Amino acid sequence: MGKTDYHALMPAASNPLSETLHCDSCPVQDSAACSRLDAPQRQQLEMMGRGHIYQPGDIIFHAGDDNRQCATLISGLLKIVDCDSNGVERIITLIHPAGFVGELFAPLNRYDIVALNIARICLFPRADYEKMLNESPELTQGLLRRALQSVEDNQKFLALVNRRTAQEKVAGLLLALAESSGSAPCQPNPHVELCMTREEIAALLGITMETVSRQIGKLESAKLIKRAGAQHIDIIDHDGLQGLVE
Amino acid sequence: MGKTDYHALMPAASNPLSETLHCDSCPVQDSAACSRLDAPQRQQLEMMGRGHIYQPGDIIFHAGDDNRQCATLISGLLKIVDCDSNGVERIITLIHPAGFVGELFAPLNRYDIVALNIARICLFPRADYEKMLNESPELTQGLLRRALQSVEDNQKFLALVNRRTAQEKVAGLLLALAESSGSAPCQPNPHVELCMTREEIAALLGITMETVSRQIGKLESAKLIKRAGAQHIDIIDHDGLQGLVE
């Protein structure tokens, strides 16, 4: 990842792209952890946090850093990355809008959190956020729903990668991305934006970049999908893809 | 799994092994979701739930059933199982004592939940439990901590199985089980009780049972572990094992 991580390296307070929050116009105001707050509480959160914009490749939280912030993803896509000693990248999971990142009650960040897309997040000082959790049952309940959703997402992802062939993994990923970018879960978006290099897809699915490429090629020959540039794929036969993953 | 699931098939109310709860003597009273409750709240929970004991192989929740119960695991070990149409078993993850099972806010159980061990759980009607979540911020906060812990466990497990060789997976699993059964995280128990057949280990790690057997054999020849019966393994060289997974 040769991308600049310029913004991430600056202290949040002096980040030139930091801006005040405007929850009223927030696209995830109904689904994020803060969705159950009443007006005064929401205002309190607004004062507590700052909005930030990250570019693809920017590192939002560094593994090993002491963990003083947490955040809600407003738009874009993040990856949680486990980088081992040899520099082999292992993507633990993806974070979609409304997702919450930053571990509470833990001293250090265990993983890198990196933007795949242009990502808008609201960033909170962790201490303030935890304090507010103690005062606001609504925030706690909202975050609980988020956390349960994360558990579910992780379990689905485990089912996608464990004990599956390369073809099943690639097909399953395309379907998952189509669903997550669709207007509703039952209305998947046939135009899939990967937001990832082949290498990143490989790190996510636990296979190699060459295999990813070959499998995408096979799916295209089988007329299930169509490539439209490296990062974009059109799903032609959704049911056919679904059939590959059962 | 030819084991009887006799108890699971009976309605909870008439289950002869159902017993009233005694939180005072509960071994996970300090770490489970209910750990933050004060005395009256705890009493309320005690009246709401029932204790049950399951035998190895018993199915606690069936995938597809409507989901009216949730539970805290007191002792033993559970597996969450995704069984696909061909009957191929995929273990999503393991649940350790103090873990919470049963999805809240969801109509159906997505996965089978099965006892690997003799398992003691306290079972709650989901509606009552959710109602209490609305009334007790302490319970919500306790469950939040549990859920965040689940997310972390799942992430660790993903890092254990994704992009790893069979040897790394087996070594990593042994270390994880040693840690989870140890008195403290930093004091792993060298006597590991697998509680799983080779086939179950395979379903968990995403490899075949034969490969599991071969890898255990290799680790033994390398004098890192020692087999003591099929279900029990002694860790001889903890650091050596650790070295295999980096």
Added chain:
DNA sequence: CGCGAAGTTGATCGGACTCAACGCCCGTGG
């Protein structure tokens, strides 16, 4: 135009899967 990063494609290799035989343990019944 040249350069480098990302992606594709091909050839070869190896680790894990598959299929099969065999050993071990334990319960059951003659």
Added chain:
DNA sequence: CCACGGGCGTTGAGTCCGATCAACTTCGCG
């Protein structure tokens, strides 16, 4: 008591999927 059988685990031989290594293409950019 021993014979039998079945579940589970181990071990071996052959195959195949995906990894590895390498060439080449495509695209974006100075």
